Amino acid sequence: MQAEPARPAERCPAISPDTTRLRTVPTSEPPGLRCVGQVDFATHDAWQSALDELPVAPDIHLELSELTFIDTHGTLILVEATNQSAEGRRVVLHNPPVTLVRILELFWPSLPTIEVDRA
Structure with a gap:
């Protein structure tokens, strides 16, 4: 039995931000955001940008029913x-x-400053 020759190591692709994994849509009534997707390493910058653009209002509402994941850093x-x-x-x-x-x-x-509404 003959051993197979060693294969060259596969290169790991570079990590790049994938903003398609997180979509945020501004809402006006109530003021805030509707969030769809995931908040993780690849989308932290997009998440930060979306939160930086929140309107000035006494109460901001984030609709998160379609947010499938958020990590500790995103929180x-x-x-x-x-x-x-x-x-x-x-x-x-x-x-x-x-x-x-x-x-x-x-x-x-x-x-x-944060209230959770599970209704």
């Missing part, structure tokens, strides 16, 4: 964006993924 980006907003401003998360709720409960259990 941190959200928390930092809400903490930098105007005094008394509240961000309401509508139908967030379970992972987001768990991360918030674990690392930021009493944030007055």
Whole structure:
């Protein structure tokens, strides 16, 4: 039995941001965003940009029923964006993924700027 010759190592493709994995659509009534897809390493910059563009309003609403995943760093980006907003401003998360709720409960259990609406 003859051994097969060794194959050259396959090169790992470079990681590039894939903004198609996260889509955000501004909403006017209520003011905020509808988010579709995933917030992960590849989409952190797009997520940050979307949150930076949120309208100035007393309450911001994020419709997250179509957000399939968010990692801890994506949650941190959200928390930092809400903490930098105007005094008394509240961000309401509508139908967030379970992972987001768990991360918030674990690392930021009493944030007055974020409200979770699971209705």
